[in-house]
Structure formats: C-alpha cells, structure tokens
Amino acid sequence: MKPKKRTTIYDIAEKLNITASSVSRALNNSSHVNEETKKLVLKTAAELNYKRNILASNLRKGESKTIGIVVPRINQNIFSNVIAGIEETTYSKDYNLIICQSNESHEKEVKSVNALINQHVDCIVISVAAEGSDYSHLQNVIDHGIKLIQFDRVADEVETLKVLNDNHQASLEGITHLIEQGYKRIALLEGPQNLDIFRQRKQGYLEALKLHNLPVINELIIENAWTKELGAEATRKLLNLPEPPDAIFASTSDFSALGVLEVATSMGIKVPSELGILGYSNEPFTELTSPSITTIDQFSHYMGKTIANLYFQESENKESPVVPRTISVKPKLIIRASTSRRSYK
Amino acid sequence: MKPKKRTTIYDIAEKLNITASSVSRALNNSSHVNEETKKLVLKTAAELNYKRNILASNLRKGESKTIGIVVPRINQNIFSNVIAGIEETTYSKDYNLIICQSNESHEKEVKSVNALINQHVDCIVISVAAEGSDYSHLQNVIDHGIKLIQFDRVADEVETLKVLNDNHQASLEGITHLIEQGYKRIALLEGPQNLDIFRQRKQGYLEALKLHNLPVINELIIENAWTKELGAEATRKLLNLPEPPDAIFASTSDFSALGVLEVATSMGIKVPSELGILGYSNEPFTELTSPSITTIDQFSHYMGKTIANLYFQESENKESPVVPRTISVKPKLIIRASTSRRSYK
DNA sequence: AAATTATGTGCAATCGATTGCATTTATAAA
DNA sequence: TTTATAAATGCAATCGATTGCACATAATTT
Numbered sequence: 238m239k240p241k242k243r244t245t246i247y248d249i250a251e252k253l254n255i256t257a258s259s260v261s262r263a264l265n266n267s268s269h270v271n272e273e274t275k276k277l278v279l280k281t282a283a284e285l286n287y288k289r290n291i292l293a294s295n296l297r298k299g300e301s302k303t304i305g306i307v308v309p310r311i312n313q314n315i316f317s318n319v320i321a322g323i324e325e326t327t328y329s330k331d332y333n334l335i336i337c338q339s340n341e342s343h344e345k346e347v348k349s350v351n352a353l354i355n356q357h358v359d360c361i362v363i364s365v366a367a368e369g370s371d372y373s374h375l376q377n378v379i380d381h382g383i384k385l386i387q388f389d390r391v392a393d394e395v396e397t398l399k400v401l402n403d404n405h406q407a408s409l410e411g412i413t414h415l416i417e418q419g420y421k422r423i424a425l426l427e428g429p430q431n432l433d434i435f436r437q438r439k440q441g442y443l444e445a446l447k448l449h450n451l452p453v454i455n456e457l458i459i460e461n462a463w464t465k466e467l468g469a470e471a472t473r474k475l476l477n478l479p480e481p482p483d484a485i486f487a488s489t490s491d492f493s494a495l496g497v498l499e500v501a502t503s504m505g506i507k508v509p510s511e512l513g514i515l516g517y518s519n520e521p522f523t524e525l526t527s528p529s530i531t532t533i534d535q536f537s538h539y540m541g542k543t544i545a546n547l548y549f550q551e552s553e554n555k556e557s558p559v560v561p562r563t564i565s566v567k568p569k570l571i572i573r574a575s576t577s578r579r580s581y582k
Numbered sequence: 583m584k585p586k587k588r589t590t591i592y593d594i595a596e597k598l599n600i601t602a603s604s605v606s607r608a609l610n611n612s613s614h615v616n617e618e619t620k621k622l623v624l625k626t627a628a629e630l631n632y633k634r635n636i637l638a639s640n641l642r643k644g645e646s647k648t649i650g651i652v653v654p655r656i657n658q659n660i661f662s663n664v665i666a667g668i669e670e671t672t673y674s675k676d677y678n679l680i681i682c683q684s685n686e687s688h689e690k691e692v693k694s695v696n697a698l699i700n701q702h703v704d705c706i707v708i709s710v711a712a713e714g715s716d717y718s719h720l721q722n723v724i725d726h727g728i729k730l731i732q733f734d735r736v737a738d739e740v741e742t743l744k745v746l747n748d749n750h751q752a753s754l755e756g757i758t759h760l761i762e763q764g765y766k767r768i769a770l771l772e773g774p775q776n777l778d779i780f781r782q783r784k785q786g787y788l789e790a791l792k793l794h795n796l797p798v799i800n801e802l803i804i805e806n807a808w809t810k811e812l813g814a815e816a817t818r819k820l821l822n823l824p825e826p827p828d829a830i831f832a833s834t835s836d837f838s839a840l841g842v843l844e845v846a847t848s849m850g851i852k853v854p855s856e857l858g859i860l861g862y863s864n865e866p867f868t869e870l871t872s873p874s875i876t877t878i879d880q881f882s883h884y885m886g887k888t889i890a891n892l893y894f895q896e897s898e899n900k901e902s903p904v905v906p907r908t909i910s911v912k913p914k915l916i917i918r919a920s921t922s923r924r925s926y927k
Numbered sequence: 928a929a930a931t932t933a934t935g936t937g938c939a940a941t942c943g944a945t946t947g948c949a950t951t952t953a954t955a956a957a
Numbered sequence: 958t959t960t961a962t963a964a965a966t967g968c969a970a971t972c973g974a975t976t977g978c979a980c981a982t983a984a985t986t987t
Binding site for chain 2: 380
C-alpha cells in the first residue's frame with residue numbers, strides 16, 4: 238500500500254490556476270465565489286477524488302462535529318438502543334460518533350473520557366460504570382468546554398444535562414403489580430447503591446410495600462446482585478431460606494432476572510405460580526424465555542433521540558451557559574408470564 | 583459553557599521560558615531533552631490540565647491512531663463481539679475506534695466509509711451490508727492508502743485482508759447433523775446470494791445432501807428469508823406445502839430461526855420431533871428459547887482479536903505492500919434441543 | 928589545550944483547511 | 958465619463974503539534 242499522497246485543495250487550486258482560498262470557499266458553498274468557479278472546483282474535486290481533510294478543517298475551526306459516547310457495554314439493550322437513537326438523529330447532520338465501552342471499569346471509563354477530550358469531541362454522552370465514585374473526570378469534560386450529557390446511570394453531583402428514566406415510579410408500578418397478583422413476600426435484588434438509579438429503584442420498592450402495608454424484610458434484600466451469575470447465587474440463597482420469598486424483583490437488569498429464572502427452574506419451583514419474577518430493561522430475550530419475563534421498558538431508543546436533540550438545541554445558543562436540567566422519561570411496565578398468576582393472555 | 587481556551591504547548595513553553603519544541607519533545611519522551619526539563623514540563627502540563635490536541639498532532643504526523651468499523655448493526659451478536667474483540671486488542675495501544683452502523687443500507691455504508699476516509703482513519707474494518715453490489719467505495723479506501731480489512735460478510739472482488747468463517751464447512755456439518763438425527767426433507771432459508779457467506783452456506787447444504795444421497799428439492803429452498811419476519815413467513819409457506827419439510831436450516835441467522843420456531847409453535851408443530859430447526863450465529867437468546875435452538879458459533883470475539891492483530895502486524899512493515907489474504911476461522915456446531923430428536927443431554 | 932563527540936535547545940517549516948482583510952474587476956449609479 | 962458599490966479572488970495568518978537542521982554548550986577523547 239504505497240502512501241499515495243492525497244489530493245488537497247492546493248492540488249485543485251493548482252490545476253485550475255486559482256488559489257486554495259477560492260477552492261475552499263467553493264467547497265464550502267460560500268457566496269463569495271463565482272458560480273462558474275464553484276462548478277469547476279466541484280467537478281475537479283470529484284475527478285481528483287478529493288476528500289476534505291477533516292483533521293485540518295477541525296483544527297482550524299475548533300470544532301469536530303464528533304460526539305463521543307461512553308457506555309458500560311454496547312451490547313446491552315438500553316445502550317445499543319440509545320446509541321442507535323443518537324445515531325439516527327446525528328447522522329443527517331454529518332456528525333461522527335466515537336463509541337467507547339467502559340466494561341464497567343472506572344479506570345477504563347476515565348481513560349476513554351480523556352481520550353475523547355483529546356479528540357476534541359464537541360460533546361460527550363455518558364452512562365457511568367457501576368464501579369467508581371470519583372467523578373472528577375466528568376467535571377474535567379466541562380472544564381474543557383465540552384458539552385456533557387449524562388443518561389440513565391448518572392453521577393448526581395456533577396451538574397449537567399441528564400436524560401433518565403423515572404426509576405422510582407417504574408419500580409413502584411412494578412411492585413404494585415406484583416402485589417396485585419397476590420405476591421406478599423417480595424425479594425429485591427439491588428444494584429450498586431452508589432448509583433442513583435439503583436437507589437431510586439429501591440425506594441420505589443420500599444414505597445410500594447409501605448403503601449400496601451407490607452413489611453420490609455431485610456433478609457429479602459440482597460445487595461449487588463446484578464449479573465446473571467450473582468442473580469442466580471442470590472436466588473439460591475433466597476429460596477433456601479426458612480421462609481423463602483414468593484416473588485423476586487431483579488431491579489438491576491433482566492440478566493439478573495434470567496439468573497433467577499434458571500435457578501428456580503432447576504430447583505423445580507414453578508414460575509409464576511410459586512415464584513413471581515420481575516426484571517428491568519426489556520431485553521429482547523425476556524420475551525423468549527419460558528415463561529416470558531415481566532420487565533420494564535425504558536424507551537431507550539427514544540432516550541437516544543432525546544439526547545441528540547438536546548445537544549443540538551444546546552449548541553445553537555452558544556452564548557448562554559448550559560442550564561443543568563434533567564429530562565425524565567416515564568418507563569413502561571411490560572407484563573408477561575413470569576408474574577401473571579391471576580391472568581395472562 | 584464559556585469557550586475556555588485550552589492549554590497548548592505554547593502556554594507551557596511560555597510559563598517555563600523555553601520553546602514549544604522542547605515541550606513537545608518532553609511530552610513525547612524524546613531522548614533529546616534534559617531530564618530536568620522533561621520533569622518540569624510534565625509537572626506544568628499536569629498543573630495546567632494540558633491535553634494534547636490530537637487533531638493537530640495527527641495532521642502533522644499524517645496518522646490518526648483511529649480505526650473505523652462499519653457493520654450492519656452493532657447489536658447483533660457477531661458484530662458486537664467482533665467490536666469488543668478489536669477493542670480489547672487496540673485499547674492498550676491507545677487506538678480509538680469509530681463505529682458506524684450501515685443498518686443494512688448500502689447508501690449509508692458508502693456514506694460511513696467516506697466519512698471515515700475524511701477522518702483519516704488508519705484502517706477501516708468492515709462487514710458489508712446485504713444490500714448493494716457495487717463496491718467501489720471499498721476500492722476507494724485502498725486508493726486513499728488506508729488499510730482495509732473485511733470480515734464475515736466480504737466483497738469477494740475487492741482484494742484485501744479478509745477474516746471470515748469457513749461457512750461452507752459449518753453448513754456441511756450442520757446439515758450432516760440434521761441428517762444423522764433422521765431428518766430427510768431439509769429446507770433452506772437462504773440469504774442474499776450476492777454475499778459470499780450465504781452462497782457458501784448454500785453450497786455446504788447442497789454438498790451435505792449430495793453426500794448422503796438426498797435429493798435437492800427446489801421448493802424447499804427459500805430466497806431471502808433472513809429476518810425474523812421473513813423467516814416466519816417462509817415457514818408458514820413451507821409448512822403448508824403438501825409435503826412439508828421435516829427440518830429447516832435458517833442459514834441466515836438465529837433471528838430467522840426464531841421466526842421459524844415461533845410459527846412452528848403457533849401451528850402446534852412439535853420441535854424437534856416433527857420439525858428440526860438449525861440457526862446460525864449463536865445469538866445469546868438461542869439458549870433461552872424453548873426448545874433451545876441448535877446453531878453455529880462463529881468465534882466472533884476471537885475474530886475481532888484476529889482482525890486487530892492483523893492490522894498491527896501489517897502496519898509494522900510499512901514498506902512492503904499488503905498481500906491480500908484470507909484468514910478462515912472454523913466455526914463450531916452447537917447442538918441444542920431444536921434438532922435433538924435422537925438424544926439430548 | 929585542541930579536537931571530537933554528545934547533549935540540549937531553538938528556529939522555522941510543515942501538515943491542510945479556513946477566513947479577515949486587501950485588492951482587483953465588473954457593474955450600477957451619478 | 959467618473960464615482961460608488963458589489964462581486965470575486967488573492968494574500969497571509971492561523972489552528973497546535975512535530976521535526977529536520979543549525980547552533981551552543983558540556984563532556985570526552987587524544
């Protein structure tokens with residue numbers, strides 16, 4: 238692969254006996270060029286297979302038309318949908334996306350964020366890793382004059398635009414549904430409590446119990462059970478209690494709920510009659526398990542679009558400072574077989 | 583968000599009363615700087631919260647330390663795994679990934695590729711969209727001196743590095759397994775035949791039939807049935823034939839196989855006893871359906887690592903031209919319930 | 928002590944595109 | 958015909974980092 242020299246505006250200029258300035262103006266469709274010249278430049282550019290060097294352009298203009306996204310994992314339903322939503326909206330405006338995965342590692346998250354700052358992205362969209370409690374790297378983004386939008390898993394203390402679900406409400410509705418189905422000893426698999434979303438889900442759970450005069454039983458609340466494996470482990474423990482729960486709310490994810498289901502099945506416990514299972518996120522597979530899993534849909538695709546629009550909205554009024562604000566999307570309970578012991582069509 | 587001016591090497595230089603050259607050398611750990619100066623620069627850089635402007639650096643150096651990836655959809659198992667594999671390998675070398683989705687649209691694929699060329703990425707890794715047959719945009723990549731690696735769905739005629747599965751072999755093994763399980767009228771749901779991988783899978787199917795002296799029945803071969811919906815539709819047609827198939831190989835994807843399963847279930851046809859189902863890709867959900875779906879694992883994570891290593895290998899010997907070559911990974915048949923009518927543990 | 932070699936630093940050009948200002952040319956107004 | 962105005966183009970600086978070359982100083986060798 239010979240390092241062929243790429244065509245620049247100077248090559249075009251030389252060929253047409255004009256200056257690079259005019260070529261640049263022509264390519265940028267400026268009104269200060271003759272229509273003739275413009276056409277000629279465009280034609281020559283095509284002939285020479287010219288591609289604008291975005292690096293140079295961005296360096297000069299001080300913008301990058303690039304949005305960086307940092308998520309724990311791209312192949313989780315909510316994240317891939319948010320990304321898709323952002324992409325659909327930004328694509329038409331010729332924005333690029335740089336996507337990074339933190340793999341739930343705080344260190345990698347920090348490294349990714351710094352790499353994006355280096356890249357001079359115009360905006361960073363992030364859902365933070367579960368690990369970690371120091372968010373100075375986010376403050377750093379703001380200090381560099383880069384817009385920052387947090388979604389779903391947000392760091393409270395960093396004041397930015399935030400797009401998230403009403404986790405409290407969703408949780409409340411979910412538990413209420415369980416109670417209506419006649420479940421009385423409802424266990425909670427909770428996520429890392431340093432993350433707001435998991436705290437909110439717990440609050441919703443607690444509030445629902447309270448509203449229905451059900452006692453909070455501490456041994457039914459299991460910390461950090463947020464992967465399939467941890468969910469399975471927690472379930473084993475729970476189902477072996479002298480008084481086991483009759484329902485489990487895997488508030489962390491559907492993966493965790495899947496762990497619950499597998500253990501229950503392997504122990505010969507019938508779902509939903511003997512055990513109700515409620516997940517979170519509406520992963521596609523929740524429809525496919527038997528029984529299918531009741532879960533909560535986060536409208537993640539819509540969230541993605543919202544995020545992108547928020548960015549464009551903000552970048553229009555450059556002068557005025559960003560007013561930190563939170564957009565809350567109301568999630569939806571998707572009732573399926575795993576909790577429907579009274580009725581399920 | 584005030585457009586705070588970011589610290590540059592000139593700021594550091596000024597503060598230390600040296601030139602930008604020295605600062606640059608210090609930051610790049612060149613051997614031509616005094617240790618003292620180096621320390622001082624590093625310290626000051628940290629104090630001023632300096633972040634190298636990669637745009638400027640890349641512009642000057644003519645490289646970008648960025649790899650562009652174009653895939654049909656990031657949330658398909660093979661693609662998200664390949665991406666993860668590439669990321670793991672490139673991460674430690676401080677490379678950035680720009681990920682684009684073509685959404686199976688040829689137009690979007692072309693636009694993405696061009697955007698990546700503009701970005702001056704060092705390498706483009708692509709799995710082409712099903713739509714489209716003109717691959718001049720790929721030739722274009724090469725003509726711009728950018729390394730190109732195709733994987734999985736490759737355009738044959740473009741001579742590049744290719745990393746793919748031995749689709750023919752996998753298909754052959756899969757069908758052989760079906761035959762061993764006693765299935766005799768095996769239908770094929772085929773993908774767009776302009777893509778090599780789907781042609782190969784068909785060849786494997788045909789060869790397996792031949793080897794076992796089974797006739798090829800044209801009405802059992804359905805074109806372009808490669809989404810869940812199309813798979814379902816094809817299945818409806820097949821199962822309503824006077825002589826319906828006793829097994830269906832959804833050679834295009836597990837999604838298609840899922841469509842098959844759903845239709846079969848809704849028609850009250852028992853899987854695997856009355857109908858065997860074989861998918862392709864080992865999507866996570868294939869384990870979860872009931873019955874679980876037999877499928878073919880592509881070692882996609884490993885493919886990702888292979889791709890990244892291939893790139894680094896190639897970029898080391900800059901002088902010598904790239905020798906187009908193909909690395910073939912042998913996929914593995916994952917036998918599950920949907921085809922196990924003789925035995926399934 | 929003179930000659931040679933390291934070592935560290937500065938100067939200035941470079942990467943490619945953009946843009947404010949100046950200049951030329953064409954057009955309209957006086 | 959002269960002057961005012963508009964349109965098109967050129968000039969040159971700029972964005973920030975890198976690097977070949979030149980030069981000065983220090984260390985080493987004869």
